[in-house]
Amino acid sequence: MTSEGNTVELSGLTVGVLGGTGPQGRGLALRWAKAGLRVLIGSRSAERAVDAAGELNAAAGVDTVAGRDNAACAAEADIVLIAVPWDGHGDLLTSLREQLAGKIVIDCVNPLGFDKQGPFALPVEEGSAAQQAAALLPESRVTAAFHHVSAVLLADLAIAEIDTDVLVLGDDREATDVVRALADAIPGMRGIYGGRLRNAHQVEALTANLIAVNRRYKAHAGLRVTDV
Amino acid sequence: MTSEGNTVELSGLTVGVLGGTGPQGRGLALRWAKAGLRVLIGSRSAERAVDAAGELNAAAGVDTVAGRDNAACAAEADIVLIAVPWDGHGDLLTSLREQLAGKIVIDCVNPLGFDKQGPFALPVEEGSAAQQAAALLPESRVTAAFHHVSAVLLADLAIAEIDTDVLVLGDDREATDVVRALADAIPGMRGIYGGRLRNAHQVEALTANLIAVNRRYKAHAGLRVTDV
Numbered sequence: 001m002t003s004e005g006n007t008v009e010l011s012g013l014t015v016g017v018l019g020g021t022g023p024q025g026r027g028l029a030l031r032w033a034k035a036g037l038r039v040l041i042g043s044r045s046a047e048r049a050v051d052a053a054g055e056l057n058a059a060a061g062v063d064t065v066a067g068r069d070n071a072a073c074a075a076e077a078d079i080v081l082i083a084v085p086w087d088g089h090g091d092l093l094t095s096l097r098e099q100l101a102g103k104i105v106i107d108c109v110n111p112l113g114f115d116k117q118g119p120f121a122l123p124v125e126e127g128s129a130a131q132q133a134a135a136l137l138p139e140s141r142v143t144a145a146f147h148h149v150s151a152v153l154l155a156d157l158a159i160a161e162i163d164t165d166v167l168v169l170g171d172d173r174e175a176t177d178v179v180r181a182l183a184d185a186i187p188g189m190r191g192i193y194g195g196r197l198r199n200a201h202q203v204e205a206l207t208a209n210l211i212a213v214n215r216r217y218k219a220h221a222g223l224r225v226t227d228v
Numbered sequence: 229m230t231s232e233g234n235t236v237e238l239s240g241l242t243v244g245v246l247g248g249t250g251p252q253g254r255g256l257a258l259r260w261a262k263a264g265l266r267v268l269i270g271s272r273s274a275e276r277a278v279d280a281a282g283e284l285n286a287a288a289g290v291d292t293v294a295g296r297d298n299a300a301c302a303a304e305a306d307i308v309l310i311a312v313p314w315d316g317h318g319d320l321l322t323s324l325r326e327q328l329a330g331k332i333v334i335d336c337v338n339p340l341g342f343d344k345q346g347p348f349a350l351p352v353e354e355g356s357a358a359q360q361a362a363a364l365l366p367e368s369r370v371t372a373a374f375h376h377v378s379a380v381l382l383a384d385l386a387i388a389e390i391d392t393d394v395l396v397l398g399d400d401r402e403a404t405d406v407v408r409a410l411a412d413a414i415p416g417m418r419g420i421y422g423g424r425l426r427n428a429h430q431v432e433a434l435t436a437n438l439i440a441v442n443r444r445y446k447a448h449a450g451l452r453v454t455d456v
Contacts, residue, residue: 117424117426118423118424119427120426120427121427121429121430150455163454163455164454167437169437192441192445193440193441193444193445194437194440194441195346195436195437195439195440195441196345196346196440198345198348199347199348199349199433199436199437199440201349201430201433202349202429202430202431202432202433202434202436202437203430203434203437204430205427205429205430206430206431206434208423208427208430209395209397209422209423209427209430209431210453211423212421212422212423212424212427213420213421213422213423213453213456216421217420217421217455217456219455219456220455221453221454221455221456222453222454222455223451223452223453223454224451224452224454225438225441225449225450225451226391226392226449226450226451226452227391227445227447227448227449227450228441228445228447228449
């Protein structure tokens with residue numbers, strides 16, 4: 001259920017997942033493939049991307065997932081999810097500026113550090129990973145979303161519905177509508193508009209709190225927005 | 229429903245609400261009074277505090293709410309909620325260090341700015357309002373909670389249950405357990421441990437995102453933590 005009529009048409013679009021061999025990217029790729037979308041897995045190594053794509057096709061019972069190196073993934077996809085580790089985020093995006101020009105880019109990266117007391121938010125010069133992406137990709141339509149989705153739950157297809165909402169941030173209304181539709185495409189999830197890109201830091205950093213929740217309650221916590 | 233057994237006994241405790249004539253403090257005071265707790269409203273003006281207390285007693289059908297100036301409220305209460313505007317937060321706490329010594333303090337203040345593009349998080353030298361409170365009140369047991377609760381919903385007793393979870397942050401386990409119990413005391417709410425105080429900034433700042441949600445969806449958004 002989405003409270004706004006969101007009539008974005010996703011069929012025919014190819015979603016690229018940079019860092020698609022990592023747990024978060026792989027999990028979202030699996031769910032999108034299962035939902036009938038075409039997915040391109042991107043990785044530093046084309047070979048590993050192709051291997052991951054084969055595994056995802058088998059798991060989802062489809063043949064619509066393919067693997068590429070990150071540059072080819074960015075060039076061929078219509079919409080691109082950035083799901084790489086924070087360390088390396090800036091360098092990768094700088095190298096793909098041309099391939100990502102004109103495209104909707106979804107940043108789901110959480111800049112976190114860990115010490116003996118657990119996770120904490122790292123300071124980011126641009127304010128957030130998403131704002132760094134926007135600064136490095138001036139010709140792309142940068143959004144931020146999918147920060148809090150549990151990779152463990154995504155990977156387990158025995159869990160038919162993912163019980164969480166996805167806050168979608170961005171300054172381009174049409175782009176955030178498309179990204180909300182990508183969240184709505186996964187059973188159980190809802191894409192909820194969550195504000196402008198300048199308010200992305202706290203959404204990224206909140207992942208540290210959800211990790212604290214997971215440790216205390218032995219859970220895979222997600223968030224639902226009430227009254228929407 | 230709380231997934232942990234939280235057997236904290238609240239009866240006999242008096243909750244002080246500094247800034248209790250403002251919408252957030254007043255709303256929580258109303259719900260706590262309704263739940264059978266003794267509440268002290270604090271305000272710069274004792275007279276306005278007494279007036280507000282009278283209104284809350286009438287609304288809740290109790291006689292357990294009283295009004296004091298902020299200093300007397302802090303001195304008499306067992307647990308103290310800080311619900312003052314961010315502007316003035318530091319000065320007030322500095323002036324009440326002695327009265328608040330040894331007590332559980334709950335900071336619910338959201339340091340936000342507003343411009344033409346809407347709300348945004350203000351930078352705080354100490355990291356967050358809660359960390360500022362901890363720095364200014366070294367002898368208090370500072371926690372952070374109740375940042376996202378809608379004052380509009382709290383004020384409307386026709387709404388029997390408040391559909392939201394409350395993230396409770398702090399470094400003192402016993403203190404966060406008491407604050408969680410204060411959330412659990414309000415029908416519909418659950419107090420969920422949400423991490424250490426150093427992770428308070430993003431919880432405070434997330435209020436900017438919830439305001440964006442409220443504007444887009446014409447809602448009074450709250451948050452539920454799933455899988456807990």
